Amino acid sequence: MTEYIPPASQFARLPDAFAMKRGGAIDGGRLAYETWGRLNDAGDNAVLILTGLSPSAHAASSAGDPSPGWWEANIGPGKPIDTDRYFVICPNALGSCRGSSGPASINPATGEPWRLDFPRLSIEDGARAARAMLDVLGISGLHSVVGCSMGGMVALAFLQQNPGFARGHLNVSGAAQALPFSIAIRSLQREAIRLDPQWNDGHYDDEHYPETGMRLARKLGVVTYRSALEWRGRFGRVRLEPDQRDDEPFGHEFQIESYLDHHADRFARSFDPNCYLYLSRSMDWFDLSEHCPSKATGGSVHDALALLQVERSLAIGVETDILFPLNQQEEIATGLAAGGCDSRFVGLPSPQGHDAFLVDHERFSPLIADFFKD
């Protein structure tokens, strides 16, 4: 199975019989995580970082793993989330394949990978696992919980489950519920994997592997993670050199096609297909309004957000994001404000779409630094 665990990973055991929202339980579960900085004596400087679908816990470099992390620009000594001041903890998501329990990890009851026997995964399960990890670490409260993309969903579930536990919340290109355009995209990505005969209902191995499905899924992901505006400037209609083209009928000939190939090459064999399916579906299922007591009488996402107890928040979105569109971060900020939170929303004109938080540091880092300067 595909399971790459970054070298600086530590592991927090989840309680046995860890119950999952939609039924079933995990024995012998764990979250992989990394930390930076130190918990202060008052115990009030901990920052929890929750990732998108595919990143590992390696958000930033450290002595144990000097390779750059996925948010290297924003986490470290003197950086926007200053690890000279904050104790930063980033877990690999529950259900992922970077060291945390999920479909690719071993089911202790059988000694074999869980595959599709892993219980159905919800965003809320990831939030409960993160809290269990903090308990193991002896963290009794957070300066803030930060969530990017899918992590922004997990962060909202975390706030809902743990009233008053985090004083602050930074939501980066997240959402309080999945909407049909994003569901459609993710459903197609899952379909590309499921319909690959090599997926075989989750029973693949390195030799018989749903690479075609994973490549299509990843390419469709990349199309929706970036934006037409960025690609127009970056690739235009530039062709591949003749020696870069393949000879297949209808083979690639534009640079944009080669770019998608490159992303598929990097991803298809380095992320577990079953984990991808589980995490992808968990996003479709997420709807914070389920947790609104007034749901039965038409409770809304707005009402559910207004019930969250957090003192201050910043929600950042990007105008060119088609997967987690800007109005979803504005909705988060408005909802939190309605509950009395000192809440701010910033929409950025980054051309890089949903992925902007991973690349447009010029726009994101000053906002993040400002949020953490207090």
Place this chain on the structure above:
Amino acid sequence: MTEYIPPASQFARLPDAFAMKRGGAIDGGRLAYETWGRLNDAGDNAVLILTGLSPSAHAASSAGDPSPGWWEANIGPGKPIDTDRYFVICPNALGSCRGSSGPASINPATGEPWRLDFPRLSIEDGARAARAMLDVLGISGLHSVVGCSMGGMVALAFLQQNPGFARGHLNVSGAAQALPFSIAIRSLQREAIRLDPQWNDGHYDDEHYPETGMRLARKLGVVTYRSALEWRGRFGRVRLEPDQRDDEPFGHEFQIESYLDHHADRFARSFDPNCYLYLSRSMDWFDLSEHCPSKATGGSVHDALALLQVERSLAIGVETDILFPLNQQEEIATGLAAGGCDSRFVGLPSPQGHDAFLVDHERFSPLIADFFKD
């Protein structure tokens, strides 16, 4: 082979040795077409309608085929394109499978379908075939050429090839060149078909048919033809009834997923996969600026548009269109105006994205009627 020809179709023979832009030639070629209304004595009331990728020549009902056409709301007696006044001609696109020559039609040299032996198809070939059809019909000039979506590309190529032949031009959600986001989407759609083992380099039959690839391609098409805004209002997070769900792992459970299934059901077996590949690629290749004499010195789409000779034009786009975005229709209007054309651009707030011209008659029809009222 999948080849559905509407019953009112007529056929125009293309000249033998019909030379294709990228090499090769067609013998025994033809375009299927339908007409409405009558050519007047002055011969100046002919309107040419050029379609998107998948429609047939059946743009509107007639005595020979009373079933509604794909632009029924806009073509007919007393309708925006009033067939009491205009002689309307709509061909099925060259390369399509609705009666015109293409990969699914018979290669007279072998008596077998062309399949991938059909010469590489360019948008410009479709424009030349349309002109050849008009010659057969004895049409020596056009009131206007109308192009929707892909047809908007063919229409621009037609104007470039036939200076002064058409007095007017209506471009609906078209483009003067393909840009990388749209190329990426179409490349993925082609990949879904090509990677289906049943495609078999174009040698499929009804029993061994690339249905999986065609279904994925169509679903991805539908995702990009509509818009997040429309789907949010139309589907929200509504679930399927339990008895509508399938029991497959990761099977569908949201209405939006069932909607995509429905579209795939209707399309996968009713449009020829090889034709789809040819037409899709022809759009990626299209770049009107190739025809600008100053191309060698950096000629632009704008310059190429400014060289077109047409007296009046209207370019209509839709704010929620992600496949042929609004700025591409604005570019057409601006470029034509720079060449002296009485040119107008209208951007519509339709929520239905690229497909709006097929459904949002309330917004489109008055504009079309206004263009044809003179």
